[in-house]
Amino acid sequence: MKSPVTPLGEFALIGRFFKEASEAMLAAQPHSVALGIGDDCALLRVSPIDELAITSDMLVEGRHFFVDANPEWLGYKALAVNLSDLAAMGAKPLGFTLALALPEADANWLQSFSKGLFAAAQAFECPLVGGDTTAGPLNICITAFGNVPKGLAIKRSGAQVEDDIWVSGTVGDARLTLAALRHELDLNPQDLEAIQHRMHQPSPRIALGLALRGVAHAALDISDGLLGDLKHLLEGSQKDAEVYLDRLPKSPTLLKQAIHFQNQFAASGGDDYELCFTAPQRLRSKIEEIGRTLQLPLTQIGRIKPMQSERAVLTVLSADGMPIDESQTALLLQSFDHFA
């Protein structure tokens, strides 16, 4: 699910509006909701043993994908972004529903969309269980379900002072792909080929989420940009943090680009669907072991600090340990809107 602050200011307000109405209702009557709106997933109490994690995303043509998007990639990505929300909670996928509005029943498009969708479903063992199809402007709404043992869901609100802040994989390649497609910079065909799957077919970090149960204090997935999303985690946890800009993990392809592109794309690129999580320093070797087991680099990029004012503050440090200037920080924290 989207965080309350998105590039679309007024739609963020709508989200906040529904969140408040939901909270008022939950406060007024008994219910089975263990966690409501505002995290990567909601949690429902459905069993004495497990909680059910639920996430829903609506993808609209022209807003979340281009009109001529490859339907196979689109099918894959539509499910993958929901699975990424399950991963961020430490939930194991159980199934998903697909509601699809289509302007016309185009057999080739559907065949291809379905191929991508079921490729993701099979790769992450998350079967399609129901849904709806109707005529209408192209709209893809997927709701995904996962289970997580009671009390082990990894929320945005759990970060503790002195926790390490970690990021999985590398960040910035989805944004670099878009930059190449938009001719914002030149990328040779081999380099584009090497990274474009990061934008089109992101890998939800399900196995990592499962391994982080009982290890990470807090987590979220990086959909809008690493630093902007980390800011949401800090707001959820009511903590400050320091992050070293030089430590953001980048692919060899991104490392070939000009330094300002490297920093901007890694910090605020979005669409990478890596996990950002916090964990106590004493578990550092445990986390390194998880990375080795999963063959997924895990990089420690900073530290959680006590909150110094009424609002959570993320300080970005340069290599010498000094904060970078405020205007640059603001730029790096800005969530990236692929369709702005």
Next chain:
Amino acid sequence: MKSPVTPLGEFALIGRFFKEASEAMLAAQPHSVALGIGDDCALLRVSPIDELAITSDMLVEGRHFFVDANPEWLGYKALAVNLSDLAAMGAKPLGFTLALALPEADANWLQSFSKGLFAAAQAFECPLVGGDTTAGPLNICITAFGNVPKGLAIKRSGAQVEDDIWVSGTVGDARLTLAALRHELDLNPQDLEAIQHRMHQPSPRIALGLALRGVAHAALDISDGLLGDLKHLLEGSQKDAEVYLDRLPKSPTLLKQAIHFQNQFAASGGDDYELCFTAPQRLRSKIEEIGRTLQLPLTQIGRIKPMQSERAVLTVLSADGMPIDESQTALLLQSFDHFA
């Protein structure tokens, strides 16, 4: 969720396409799906005690509601139709997600939509737990969750030979309302006032669904028209049935109309969201007691018969016990498309 056969032939094919792909995947790998695509809800195994019922509906402007629809009614109905699917399975609502695409952030529209949505949420104790809001052509996708004790979900496939066929409440008023609004017939303002809530704010029969656990053999909710929907139940159960046309329960307002309107609207009107269910004859007094307790008329309209050919057949009988002619039957069985 929509039944596989809808007024939109080609979109029905799409539904079938996803259903087959889903079944192929479920056959090939272990999973937690107790019931997949094709019933009112899917069922997930989430607990040693309960199953989770899931349903998803996508409502598109111009297709499922009019462009100038009253947003309060729309909010109410968008949730109510999903709750009706839970009711049809005998599931108790736990919560729902809302994904909403809006062309613009219109505060008045949202206030009103939200008022209707939360009115239904409170009335049926089903809190909003998450979702997504985005810019795009108006599209409302709700996914609702309920729980039902293991083995007690009421499926479409459970009807037994010699079961009674029952209908709750009255049918046809939603279609009569539409006919009045479309000037297909004249209805005085008092009569319209008396029935129009049936179209705009349908009552999901949650309490009835719960009371029918362990009583009904099969059930579904009436969204597309009583006889057309009953046909889906027969196909799911692989049974034939006989129904007495004169027994279809009608409101006093519908009973004032010409007999051909009465029959057509009650049999095929759709949008009533009553339950149609089957139960053994020995439970007739139990069912009458449920109706009295809930102050909801329950009417026995026919009987389940053994299947005589390769396809389930629904025979409609006139008052003298003779089948009405085939072309009239076909007309009564035709699902009604409000936007055809």
